[in-house]
Amino acid sequence: MSEKPGAMPLVTIRQLSKVFRNGVTALQGVDLAIAPGSFLSILGPSGCGKSTLLRLIAGLTPPSFGEIAWHNKGTGRIGFVFQEPTLMPWATVWDNTYLPLRLAGIAKNDAAARIEATLASLGLADFAHVYPRELSGGMKMRVSIARALVTAPQLLLLDEPFAALDEITRFRLNEDLLKLWQQHNWTVVFVTHSVFESAFLSDRVVVMAKRPGRIVADTAIDLPYPREASLRTAPSYAAVCAELSRFLAEASA
Amino acid sequence: MSERAIKLVAPLAVGVLFLVAWEAVVRINAIPPYILPGPLLVAETLWRDGPSLLGSLLFTLRITAAALLAAVVLGGAIAILFAQSRWLELSFFPYAVILQVTPIVSIAPLIIIWVNDTFLSLLICAWIVAFFPIVANTTLGLNSADRNLIALFRLYGASPWQTLRYLRLPAALPYFLAGVRISGGLALIGAVVAEFVAGTGGAETGLASRILEAGYRLEIPRLFAALLLLSLTGILIFAALSWLSNALLSHWHESALPSED
Numbered sequence: 001m002s003e004k005p006g007a008m009p010l011v012t013i014r015q016l017s018k019v020f021r022n023g024v025t026a027l028q029g030v031d032l033a034i035a036p037g038s039f040l041s042i043l044g045p046s047g048c049g050k051s052t053l054l055r056l057i058a059g060l061t062p063p064s065f066g067e068i069a070w071h072n073k074g075t076g077r078i079g080f081v082f083q084e085p086t087l088m089p090w091a092t093v094w095d096n097t098y099l100p101l102r103l104a105g106i107a108k109n110d111a112a113a114r115i116e117a118t119l120a121s122l123g124l125a126d127f128a129h130v131y132p133r134e135l136s137g138g139m140k141m142r143v144s145i146a147r148a149l150v151t152a153p154q155l156l157l158l159d160e161p162f163a164a165l166d167e168i169t170r171f172r173l174n175e176d177l178l179k180l181w182q183q184h185n186w187t188v189v190f191v192t193h194s195v196f197e198s199a200f201l202s203d204r205v206v207v208m209a210k211r212p213g214r215i216v217a218d219t220a221i222d223l224p225y226p227r228e229a230s231l232r233t234a235p236s237y238a239a240v241c242a243e244l245s246r247f248l249a250e251a252s253a
Numbered sequence: 254m255s256e257r258a259i260k261l262v263a264p265l266a267v268g269v270l271f272l273v274a275w276e277a278v279v280r281i282n283a284i285p286p287y288i289l290p291g292p293l294l295v296a297e298t299l300w301r302d303g304p305s306l307l308g309s310l311l312f313t314l315r316i317t318a319a320a321l322l323a324a325v326v327l328g329g330a331i332a333i334l335f336a337q338s339r340w341l342e343l344s345f346f347p348y349a350v351i352l353q354v355t356p357i358v359s360i361a362p363l364i365i366i367w368v369n370d371t372f373l374s375l376l377i378c379a380w381i382v383a384f385f386p387i388v389a390n391t392t393l394g395l396n397s398a399d400r401n402l403i404a405l406f407r408l409y410g411a412s413p414w415q416t417l418r419y420l421r422l423p424a425a426l427p428y429f430l431a432g433v434r435i436s437g438g439l440a441l442i443g444a445v446v447a448e449f450v451a452g453t454g455g456a457e458t459g460l461a462s463r464i465l466e467a468g469y470r471l472e473i474p475r476l477f478a479a480l481l482l483l484s485l486t487g488i489l490i491f492a493a494l495s496w497l498s499n500a501l502l503s504h505w506h507e508s509a510l511p512s513e514d
Contacts, residue, residue: 055404058408059408060404060407060408078408080404080405080408082401082405084401086399086401086402086405088402088419088420088423089505089506090423090424090426090504090505090506091423099405099409099419100409102419103406103409103410103411103415103419104409104410131504131505132505133505133507133510151409
């Protein structure tokens with residue numbers, strides 16, 4: 001459903017390199033075109049520069065060489081989810097979700113409908129006036145995703161968002177994220193070190209290797225959507241995981 | 254016995270034991286009251302001289318409260334300025350430290366000479382003692398907002414004012430309140446020390462003058478009564494500020510959460 005052959009890429013990355021101040025080359029010569037509506041996973045071992053790539057796309061850090069070109073970039077159209085929930089502990093779930101809209105100068109009353117719809121879509125409707133400390137890790141991550149989605153972003157960037165969660169919670173969030181992605185027309189870039197997660201979620205997986213961080217494989221995942229929990233035990237899924245594992249092993253060698 | 258009861262009973266028991274021992278030592282050795290009065294005599298003196306001592310206490314309290322208020326307002330403002338510019342912080346912070354480490358007794362005479370108004374000169378002395386913990390703590394708090402949240406604010410194009418208002422100030426609140434708690438006690442100490450240096454005299458006098466005066470006249474029970482009043486005041490200030498801190502942070506900060514077991 002997401003592949004739109006011939007459509008202009010939303011983001012085109014050319015010969016992107018990042019050298020840190022301490023001289024470490026985090027990324028070298030990365031070329032990547034992100035198609036609108038796609039669910040792209042960036043899979044790689046720790047330290048391969050996949051998080052750096054995500055931060056570069058978000059504009060949180062400037063590139064050393066190369067360029068990141070946007071097709072029709074609107075303002076405030078990026079949603080970012082960090083590895084930790086990164087919530088404001090002094091604010092309720094509602095106020096945390098309100099943050100991007102508040103910063104855009106939208107009044108509470110005008111934002112209320114969007115906030116409540118977003119909270120409901122993530123199963124947080126009953127928790128609107130709760131503080132983050134009262135929530136479990138999985139629920140905090142849901143709030144973090146709600147905050148990223150409330151602006152209806154063109155591009156949703158997720159940096160290993162479920163890495164710290166237990167497996168059952170992670171599976172649930174994977175499925176819910178997929179459902180939301182299918183309902184809306186976002187483009188998602190999802191950074192992970194989990195083969196199973198990337199195979200379950202994405203329509204395309206880019207595998208990275210380290211020292212220096214670079215792309216070593218780029219493969220389409222031909223599993224039909226909608227993907228349900230039952231897919232996790234299907235032979236076709238196992239085959240995809242095996243292929244990705246092989247790429248990852250080569251990348252880590 | 255529950256944790257709560259132990260917290261209350263154990264220090265009380267120690268206090269009562271101490272007072273009994275004190276009274277016993279005074280009586281058994283027949284120590285004259287101008288050397289060491291027993292606690293009963295001190296209590297009696299406090300009861301008798303209470304009204305006149307309270308007037309002095311009020312004077313000291315006014316200086317303390319004004320100094321604390323000035324420390325909160327100016328200390329907070331200085332910290333916010335420091336947080337706006339690393340240059341400003343690096344340029345001025347050492348001077349705040351110098352002001353803090355210079356013993357107040359050594360500069361109080363100068364301030365008393367330079368400033369004609371007694372109340373104002375005492376206020377300045379107390380402020381110098383009290384403002385540093387607020388500046389240091391609040392500066393630390395403003396600079397310790399979550400790095401990723403700062404990145405997020407940048408991603409959404411937040412103005413410096415928005416970042417201050419919605420991120421740095423709330424993140425600094427626990428640090429600021431910890432500073433205020435320390436400063437409350439220091440403001441009282443500053444007010445007393447400055448008055449010690451200023452000496453007696455003038456229409457209005459604080460508790461420090463009463464302590465000095467009682468000392469000169471060998472009215473040691475009254476000296477003890479004034480001292481008692483002073484430490485009670487310090488404890489009350491600390492308790493009130495702790496309560497305020499808990500009330501403001503109760504819904505989110507770890508320091509104010511009830512224990513889970």
